[in-house]
Structures are given as structure tokens and as C-alpha cells.
Amino acid sequence: QVQLVESGGGLVQAGGSLRLSCAASVRTVSIYAMGWFRQAPGMEREFVAGISGLGRSTRYLDSVKGRFTISRDNANNTMYLQMNSLKLEDTAKYYCTAGNSFLKPDLYWGQGTQVTVSS
Secondary structure, three states: OOOEEEOEEEEEEEOOEEEEEEEOOOOOOOHEEEEEEEOOOOOEEEEEEEEOOOOOOOEHHOOOOOEEEEEEHHHHHHEEEEEEOOOHHHHHHEEEEEEEOOOOOOEEEOOOOEEEEEE
16 A cells, blocks of 8 residues: 655744655555645645646645645655745645545545644
């Protein structure tokens, strides 16, 4: 099965940057679209970014466009979310995911990693 493990979360000041990583334990990782979701306390879970199997297509939540960049390194079975110009509202638990479509890759989930943005 697809095993996903996030890393890189933590505490960062508003305006700062953070890079999340996701290690995927699966053969032929390129057949899976991957992405990131997040959920803040009292809020609904929301899609943040998605990337197709070969990294040729991406999609982002409107509020993170221009600030976040999703990428993947299939040779190392790793996917990333570079988060720049972080805002307080980016505070949430971030989940690495994989699935059939980069538009909403939600079939497999990691355990999540907390990102907290402070002022």
C-alpha cells in the first residue's frame, strides 16, 4: 500500500518560509498524483495543492497561489510543499496525500504535520 510520511512542520513567524516534505513508500510513485490538504481547528479540511504523477500539472488553493509551490522528486519518492510569505491563516495541520487525480488526490493520507504561523 501507499505509505506517506510528512516532515518539516513547525513554528514560523508570519512572512517567513517553511518547506514540507513527504516521503512515499510505494513502487512506481509516478503513477500517483499527490498533494497537500490542511485543517485548522474548527475549520473544514481544505485542499491546498496537487501535482500530477510526473509533475507536469499543478493546482492550488486560490489563497496560496503565488506563495506556495508544490513539487516532486520521483527518483527519491519525495514530494514537497514550499511555503513562502506565510500568514497566520496558514496555521493548520498539513497532510500529504496521494490519489488518482492531481485535482483532488485524496485516496491515501499521511499522519499530518503541524504548521503554526505566529505574529
